[in-house]
Amino acid sequence: MTCQICNTNPATIVVKKIINGEQTEMRLCEKCAKSQLAEVTSMFNFADLFGAFTPLNHNLNAMSKDHGEKNLICPTCNTDMEQLKKTGKVGCMKCYEVFGEYMEPYIKGIHTKTVHTGKVPKIAVAENENGENSSLREISRIKRQLEEAVREENYELAAEYRDLIHALSAKEESEID
Amino acid sequence: MTDKTFTNDIAISSRIRLARNIENTLFPQMASEADLTKVENAVTEALRSEKLAGEKYRFYEIRNMTETQRTSLAESRLISSELGKYDHSGAIINDSNSVSVMINEEDHIRIQSVKPGFDLFAAYRVADRIDDIIGESVNYAFSEKYGYLTSCPTNLGTGMRAGVMVHIPAIVMKNSLAGIISVAQSSGLEIRGAYGEGTAAMGDLFQISNRVSLGKSEIEIVQSIHEFTKEIIKTERAARNELLLLQEDDIKNEVQRAYGILTNAHMISTEEAMKLLSLLRLGTDVRLIENVSPKVVDKLMTEIQPATLTLRYRIRTDARSRDLLRAQHIKTALGDL
Ligand SMILES: [Zn+2]
Numbered sequence: 351m352t353c354q355i356c357n358t359n360p361a362t363i364v365v366k367k368i369i370n371g372e373q374t375e376m377r378l379c380e381k382c383a384k385s386q387l388a389e390v391t392s393m394f395n396f397a398d399l400f401g402a403f404t405p406l407n408h409n410l411n412a413m414s415k416d417h418g419e420k421n422l423i424c425p426t427c428n429t430d431m432e433q434l435k436k437t438g439k440v441g442c443m444k445c446y447e448v449f450g451e452y453m454e455p456y457i458k459g460i461h462t463k464t465v466h467t468g469k470v471p472k473i474a475v476a477e478n479e480n481g482e483n484s485s486l487r488e489i490s491r492i493k494r495q496l497e498e499a500v501r502e503e504n505y506e507l508a509a510e511y512r513d514l515i516h517a518l519s520a521k522e523e524s525e526i527d
Numbered sequence: 528m529t530d531k532t533f534t535n536d537i538a539i540s541s542r543i544r545l546a547r548n549i550e551n552t553l554f555p556q557m558a559s560e561a562d563l564t565k566v567e568n569a570v571t572e573a574l575r576s577e578k579l580a581g582e583k584y585r586f587y588e589i590r591n592m593t594e595t596q597r598t599s600l601a602e603s604r605l606i607s608s609e610l611g612k613y614d615h616s617g618a619i620i621n622d623s624n625s626v627s628v629m630i631n632e633e634d635h636i637r638i639q640s641v642k643p644g645f646d647l648f649a650a651y652r653v654a655d656r657i658d659d660i661i662g663e664s665v666n667y668a669f670s671e672k673y674g675y676l677t678s679c680p681t682n683l684g685t686g687m688r689a690g691v692m693v694h695i696p697a698i699v700m701k702n703s704l705a706g707i708i709s710v711a712q713s714s715g716l717e718i719r720g721a722y723g724e725g726t727a728a729m730g731d732l733f734q735i736s737n738r739v740s741l742g743k744s745e746i747e748i749v750q751s752i753h754e755f756t757k758e759i760i761k762t763e764r765a766a767r768n769e770l771l772l773l774q775e776d777d778i779k780n781e782v783q784r785a786y787g788i789l790t791n792a793h794m795i796s797t798e799e800a801m802k803l804l805s806l807l808r809l810g811t812d813v814r815l816i817e818n819v820s821p822k823v824v825d826k827l828m829t830e831i832q833p834a835t836l837t838l839r840y841r842i843r844t845d846a847r848s849r850d851l852l853r854a855q856h857i858k859t860a861l862g863d864l
């Protein structure tokens with residue numbers, strides 16, 4: 351579907367508008383959506399704070415298109431691709447390994463990002479203590495403490511956390527390279 | 528001055544929900560009866576502990592409840608209307624109704640914590656603690672990459688949905704809601720009717736919540752909703768001031784008529800009552816109505832919902848007798864001051 355304003359770019363964003371009390375939905379390209387929102391955002395100067403648009407392209411049906419129609423089945427719970435597309439839900443934790451490759455664009459479409467940076471259950475922390483990637487975990491842990499410190503307006507502590515994160519990130523990057 | 532004392536007129540409640548599943552156990556949708564029983568036992572066992580700091584919790588076995596009892600809990604937002612779809616589903620709810628843990632809903636475990644007013648951080652701290660307590664005796668389904676693994680990919684990552692319920696009649700009257708909905712969308716957030724959907728939301732009550740749960744930390748998500756809500760509150764306050772400045776007589780007229788109907792009607796539908804209660808709430812907030820407490824109005828908005836009303840009075844459940852009862856209930860509540 352092409353953008354309803356410029357009729358050239360593909361529509362990736364749904365904008366809801368109320369005209370004379372009636373709600374209408376417009377499918378727009380990112381550029382036109384931004385100009386549509388410009389008047390609104392001027393009253394909300396904080397819109398940029400939260401980052402860019404989240405594209406609404408999470409269409410499950412598009413999921414397996416590029417990968418042929420091979421009907422994958424999860425050996426653990428017997429959920430197959432067909433079922434996954436129909437319900438939008440996986441049947442068990444192993445499904446994410448089985449269908450992960452195909453779901454990645456869909457997950458990205460929903461969340462924009464595809465890697466968890468939040469809380470980690472105690473068990474996973476313990477298992478990971480000597481394993482790979484533990485510095486990534488550490489970074490996200492300190493990040494949370496940093497946020498907490500900023501919230502409590504403890505800027506001295508926050509600065510310390512920030513430096514720590516910089517140091518760990520540098521280490522992490524050199525390891526990847 | 529804290530945010531709380533300043534904002535409770537517009538922010539009604541703050542809510543955190545964490546979705547969790549148990550490792551190596553099929554999700555409820557695919558689980559066997561034995562799996563579901565295992566989950567039920569594991570969660571009740573985890574919460575049976577003395578770690579809950581003396582607070583009393585009640586276990587609600589969904590299969591032993593009537594439709595009305597179930598709907599009433601949903602109207603009070605203690606459970607979702609989806610709970611009960613699978614066998615062995617239940618909810619563990621504390622005495623003050625501020626914490627509820629749903630078992631075998633879409634996910635094995637859904638932890639919910641609610642605080643009155645604008646206090647999302649406090650709600651998160653409680654949910655986080657309950658999560659730790661359950662996590663001590665249960666191994667969660669978790670991956671390095673996707674975080675907490677959930678039945679629906681929309682909940683991946685933190686598994687968290689954080690939300691603030693706001694009462695924004697002036698924004699609705701000024702027709703500025705569409706703009707706010709767009710800004711929310713562009714910020715990875717969502718704003719929708721708390722009762723009913725979209726712009727037809729009953730009682731001008733809206734829920735601001737996150738759409739994105741993966742790739743941001745819990746605190747980041749809470750923070751973004753907190754900031755967004757602050758702007759909504761500012762906008763609503765400005766809209767109220769503008770309305771009072773430009774159309775004081777019209778607003779007074781609307782509010783006093785609402786009070787008149789609520790205290791005199793012989794029959795009233797949920798929809799009409801919600802609309803009038805919203806005006807009354809606005810009236811108490813801006814001091815056009817002095818003899819009604821906003822708390823009473825907030826409570827009424829839940830109490831007049833069909834199943835909750837039915838349950839309270841144990842009557843036949845046709846719409847007509849409910850409308851009679853609803854009018855009666857409102858009159859009593861507003862007169863009881
Ligand atoms: Zn366009």
Ligand SMILES: [Zn+2]
Pocket residue numbers: 424425426427428429440441442443444445446
């Ligand atoms: Zn599976």
